[in-house]
Amino acid sequence: MGCFKAIDRSQLVVLAKTKKTNEIKNGNGYHYRLLFYEVIMIQRSTLLLSILFIASFGVCSAQIQAIELEHDKGTLVIKKTPSRIVVLAFSFADALAIADVSPVGIADDGDINKLIPSVRSRIGTWQSVGSRYQPSLEAISSLKPDLIIADSGRHQSIYNDLMAIAPTLMFKSQGVTYRENLQITQKIAKAVNKVDLVNSRLEEHFQLMGRLKAKFKSNDTFQFAVISDKGMWAHSPDSYAGSVIAELGLNSPIDSKNKNAYISTGFEQFIKLNPDWLFVGKYTNRTVLDKWKESPLWKLLKINKSKQLISVPINEWSLASGVLSAEKIALEIESQIQP
Template identity: 70%
Template sequence: MSTTPTFIFKLFIIIQLLLGVHSVQAATVEHDAGTLTLTKTPTRIVVLAFSFADALAVAGVSPVGIADDGDKNRVIKSVRDRIGDWQSVGSRYQPSIEAIAALKPDLIIADTGRHQSIYADLTRIAPTLLLKNRGITYQENLEVMKKIAKAVDKIERVANRLAEHKTIMQHLKQQMKTAATFQFAVVTDKGMWLHSPASYAGSVIAELGLSSPLSADIDNAYLQTSFEQLLKTNPDWLFVGKYTQDTVLDKWQKSPLWKLLSVAKSKQLIEVSPSLWSLASGMLAAEQMAIELASYAKR
């Protein structure tokens, strides 16, 4: 009986070690600033782009902070439902260093295109992954998601969900056998920007086997477009995300030339969520976009 306390103590230590093995798991991740080695699995993560929040949602991890432009509805609902609440750390363009530091993160995931200039400041707060977001394509995003999965020790979970995602996308692709051309654009009172096949939305359209009226050789993801250029591009379907209530489309639609567009003749001008089609750029977003496209393309 005298050995019982010793046995219980040893058993307690073993249990603690088994429970703690996850938290001390080291991960080395290649990113746009070199190599980042994490000595433990992060639990307080701040993300500075919506696609990174999407990746964490897929991984089953909730960030403590998001650069959400001060508007939580800019994060698509399917992501919000999975990650719960978070603290805003300002805009994606100029996130608040003070707000990030106040959350005491143990990992920050930043956008190479927007945050390279503040990378040193971020690393003084917490280990920071610098990954592509702005101008990312569908396939590039899947690779970024795998890196995030490695950083948060969710490789197997994300791999399983990715396999499911590919099945979903293939199933939807098979429903969309059409020669029609599909184009997404964002529009404001200042102008229209077509998202080329080099953009996220454009590459999702291509992934689904749908044609773009724009050349696949275009390098620029976003093309500012005049009414005359839209007439020349002349897509069969035009999906638009409005960032302002009044847009240049209001003026263009009053022109006698508007009726020359295929979308005018066939009434195939479709308004969609800019948060989903332009801002989100993640796997969950791609599935929602594909579902929306299928609802039109299989008609």
């Protein structure tokens, strides 16, 4: 933090000296007034100043290069590596976790347990900035972030407000697929200047996924669905968990023509899907499955015969949508297929 300030100020000092003024205006329209000691510094020997400047330049040269990043709202220029980042969706926290960067604020719905343990263990403490649905702008701005990463779906309407607080990147999080999220993860790595670290971590990830894909080789159909007492929503290959399953070379029982990510599924539709494996994330203790089990039609289902109905943590399979959660999903499937 201090390092960035030093560069900033030292750049200012140099600029001020060449322009023979103690006030600088940068491209964003911000005015900087030189501090008293900086004015004194200008008057001191040029040699000392150059040495100081070059030294600080050498230490932090990586951070000075401005990065241009394409995101869902155009292009954002990041002039220095952000250090205080606020994320408004879990998938971005996952992306920062593999870049070894701790966000200062997360829209975690006020419940730290909503973040999956593998992400939580990699990042330091953060402050909640409210719900993902409606994050508190006040809480975000009180954290004085220098970068905000928001969901282009949920936070479309507050984009301008977020931009007023700090430079904001908008990426897809809700309804993102595995492949889309990989690209987003790489962009976030670029934004926080951790491309090499993230690439090497992703290499590990691809090896794991590749190993499991080669291992699975199954003709069975696999389905993940979230259930509650009000109904079942099947996650198709256009959802995150569904696309991870597809990435592992496993078949989906859902017709590929159906492009909805989450499909509201009644018992009749479920009988038609009739998957060999069903992974369910439960929102409530009692669910529609308990009701369906009492129906004579339940006997027709393959999961009834094979007992391949597995309850999984909903946070990892449905909410997280990140690289780390994809690994969790893949490993869970591995442990179930070959116990």
